[in-house]
């Protein structure tokens with residue numbers, strides 16, 4: 001698999017090209033000025049993305065890119081993805097970790113009382129974005145989020161380190177917190193209730209979501225901003241592949 005789809009040359013491609021060098025005088029407060037920010041751009045690479053290179057289905061293609069990201073020492077948290085939801089106020093994004101991916105979709109775990117969970121209950125249409133900038137790549141998934149089974153949540157919860165399990169009990173994610181001390185006191189209370197080395201049950205307010213994709217776009221940076229964008233769209237019989245203008 002890797003033989004037909006080699007890694008980009010990271011050392012060269014990871015460089016940020018500044019037309020205005022960073023050494024030019026900064027603002028009095030030490031911040032970069034507007035010209036310096038505008039001058040930050042990279043010359044994107046040689047590695048193209050062709051229809052013939054791509055797998056017939058986007059999940060196989062995603063597995064290839066995830067593997068390459070995971071093997072790339074420059075990529076921090078290769079399974080981190082930006083989840084965007086929409087609620088009555090508008091869109092909101094935050095990072096979550098991908099914990100499973102397969103033919104049925106992309107899974108992550110969270111607090112079912114959180115803002116994201118409330119938004120998903122109102123509107124299950126979400127976006128996931130994998131930002132693998134150092135590889136000049138991004139993947140965008142659009143789809144519908146649904147809760148996974150309690151059994152699937154319990155199975156994953158059991159694999160988490162004890163401290164994370166206790167943290168899940170202690171946190172009312174996204175709700176106002178009066179102080180750090182209050183959180184610590186809740187943590188200590190649950191740590192006493194479920195001592196280290198004993199099984200910690202799945203909190204009723206915690207579990208997974210599966211994002212069932214209807215579209216998955218693979219983006220590969222190219223020279224002169226002529227990037228490759230290949231979009232798989234779900235159809236009744238499988239996946240259609242379309243190339244988009246960059």
Ligand SMILES: Cc1cc2nc3c(=O)[nH]c(=O)nc-3n(C[C@H](O)[C@H](O)[C@H](O)COP(=O)(O)O)c2cc1C
Nearest residue numbers: 077080094095096097109110111114115116117174
């Ligand atoms: C690298 C990284 C990974 C994260 N992974 C998760 C995760 O898997 N699940 C989760 O609930 N929050 C995760 N978070 C925290 C979320 O970004 C967010 O702060 C939290 O879920 C509350 O979001 P909400 O108030 O919009 O619901 C992660 C944050 C970062 C920076």
